[in-house]
Amino acid sequence: MEKRVTFKGLWLPLLLVLPQIVITAVFFFYPAGQAIWQSLFIPDPFGLSMKYVGLGNFEYLLGNPYYRASFVTTAIFSILVTVVSMGIALYLAVLADRLIKGSGVYRTLLIWPYAVAPAVAGVLWLFMFNTRVGVVSWYLGLLGYDWNHVLNGEEAMGLVVVASAWGRISYNFLFFLAGLQAIPKSVIEAAAIDGARFWTRFRTIVFPLLSPTTFFLLVVNIVYAFFETFGVIHTITSGGPQQSTTILVYKVYADGFVGQDLGSSAAQSVILLFIVGLLTIVQFKFIERRVHY
Amino acid sequence: MATVKLDSLKKSFGKTEVIHGVDIDIQDGEFIVIVGPSGCGKSTLLRMVAGLETVTSGEVQIDGAVVNEREPMDRDIAMVFQNYALYPHMSVFDNMAYGLKIAGTPKAEIIERVDTAAKLLQLEPYLKRRPRELSGGQRQRVAMGRAIVRKPSVFLFDEPLSNLDAKLRVQMRLEIKQLQRRLGVTSLYVTHDQVEAMTLADRMIVMNGGVADQIGAPLEVYANPATEFVAGFIGSPPTNFVNAGLAEVETPNAAKLGIRPEHLEVVSNGMGRLNATVMYTEALGAETLVHLQLADGTMITSRQAASDPTAAEGSEVGLNWQDRDGMLFDQNGKRC
Numbered sequence: 001m002e003k004r005v006t007f008k009g010l011w012l013p014l015l016l017v018l019p020q021i022v023i024t025a026v027f028f029f030y031p032a033g034q035a036i037w038q039s040l041f042i043p044d045p046f047g048l049s050m051k052y053v054g055l056g057n058f059e060y061l062l063g064n065p066y067y068r069a070s071f072v073t074t075a076i077f078s079i080l081v082t083v084v085s086m087g088i089a090l091y092l093a094v095l096a097d098r099l100i101k102g103s104g105v106y107r108t109l110l111i112w113p114y115a116v117a118p119a120v121a122g123v124l125w126l127f128m129f130n131t132r133v134g135v136v137s138w139y140l141g142l143l144g145y146d147w148n149h150v151l152n153g154e155e156a157m158g159l160v161v162v163a164s165a166w167g168r169i170s171y172n173f174l175f176f177l178a179g180l181q182a183i184p185k186s187v188i189e190a191a192a193i194d195g196a197r198f199w200t201r202f203r204t205i206v207f208p209l210l211s212p213t214t215f216f217l218l219v220v221n222i223v224y225a226f227f228e229t230f231g232v233i234h235t236i237t238s239g240g241p242q243q244s245t246t247i248l249v250y251k252v253y254a255d256g257f258v259g260q261d262l263g264s265s266a267a268q269s270v271i272l273l274f275i276v277g278l279l280t281i282v283q284f285k286f287i288e289r290r291v292h293y
Numbered sequence: 294m295a296t297v298k299l300d301s302l303k304k305s306f307g308k309t310e311v312i313h314g315v316d317i318d319i320q321d322g323e324f325i326v327i328v329g330p331s332g333c334g335k336s337t338l339l340r341m342v343a344g345l346e347t348v349t350s351g352e353v354q355i356d357g358a359v360v361n362e363r364e365p366m367d368r369d370i371a372m373v374f375q376n377y378a379l380y381p382h383m384s385v386f387d388n389m390a391y392g393l394k395i396a397g398t399p400k401a402e403i404i405e406r407v408d409t410a411a412k413l414l415q416l417e418p419y420l421k422r423r424p425r426e427l428s429g430g431q432r433q434r435v436a437m438g439r440a441i442v443r444k445p446s447v448f449l450f451d452e453p454l455s456n457l458d459a460k461l462r463v464q465m466r467l468e469i470k471q472l473q474r475r476l477g478v479t480s481l482y483v484t485h486d487q488v489e490a491m492t493l494a495d496r497m498i499v500m501n502g503g504v505a506d507q508i509g510a511p512l513e514v515y516a517n518p519a520t521e522f523v524a525g526f527i528g529s530p531p532t533n534f535v536n537a538g539l540a541e542v543e544t545p546n547a548a549k550l551g552i553r554p555e556h557l558e559v560v561s562n563g564m565g566r567l568n569a570t571v572m573y574t575e576a577l578g579a580e581t582l583v584h585l586q587l588a589d590g591t592m593i594t595s596r597q598a599a600s601d602p603t604a605a606e607g608s609e610v611g612l613n614w615q616d617r618d619g620m621l622f623d624q625n626g627k628r629c
Binding site: 184 | 376
């Protein structure tokens, strides 16, 4: 039985949750409300007046080829980040799970990158791939490959994907390892006796049993790629070259704070708000129906 | 169908040797039970036969071939685990068909073999269910089914009944015995329950601290235990041990005299070979257990028919036994 503490009055419990409510209201509800409000207007460049345009900002955005291109860029970027970070994390977790000696050290080292802030990670990778002084680009040059992510949009995309996925591998690794260790050893042994070799076992037993973890990570990673990679992109490419790495979140910033089109920027925020809402619903639905074997 | 041979099989984990050399020749179709207390190495022994643990030294032979280096899937064995180890995301049918599918058996044959096994184990109504929708006994049967559809040459059982309640355990014990008789597959069965060992085994291996203390037919082991440990472990209530001096045993080297409770007769005070005090009695219906204390404080038990008169608790009585029922053990616990 769950033990519940019961409060008699209304004021004490309210007082106890007040800090959280205040924080949520000030930093989440208020800006979100402001964004929705602003998305209905076009302010003049000096911020002295606002003109009501209804859904005009949204209409303009959805008809704008640059905005639609940013959707595609975001899709490519988040799929790549998710696949790369989850794939590598799963591979490392499978290796770590088989390890008996030194698994503690291995695990600790793999968790470190998670402690690096996205912007710092961005700078780190930028240094290595710098077109003039970067170590990696220098070696690539020796091999006859002319690395230049400042001019080449595909290379720029590759670099921001790697930088964003890198820190994420640690996080995914932890969950995958925990998931793998939750699978009873005897089930794997039974499969081995039934004739399944390593790869068959992985495909038919381990991966299906890992699917709750995988699905959870899929949602979390997509959310990450959508919203938390701003720092990486800002430090490495600033959305360029030619908007080839301008994902939706970055475009909110670029259009609003650089381009000074606050109405459009607000409308983009609202669209993102809508997307994150959808993702949250998917996640909650999944968590509630989570399969317990 | 196959023979299994263990040849001075040893196992060490790091520097600790846990199995100190076990030898046995198992005939084709024989039901062997490995019994012993927890930590005696019986499960490790079984897992070495299965290929789930490496062999430190010695040999495991299946059908005459040394399989030390073979992977579990290449040994033609099937194993039933203590926690059943069913594949939780698969239906009962898929659980049983898994091994056949991997072996590339034609679909029609898979269906036929699984259906036959399901019929044998009365699992037909549950073929579409997932393991978590089954009771403990049904899961146990699925685990057995998974083992028999593959028609392996050796069955390995690792305490398959210990997760079941007492009543179900007795029922499943009988089913396992019938099944093994019908299929005639060589079986190795690990348990800590001496009743399971007595009832199931053609021959049993009594393990103690990584050593096979005795190998033999259950009744032979019961009647003629090789060591003090075996005498104490097999049989319930266990064998009584009386100090050789107190029992006035003439044989040199004898340290202890072992007498089974059913061989100990309670007679009136002064009429027996030993005197004892009745501490308490347990009437079990068909029989009565009388717990007695000897002059040196040792507690012993006598088992008598319920129809025999029961001595009052606290009374002084005499104890008698036939010489042929007394088992003598030396200082090291060996028979002498």
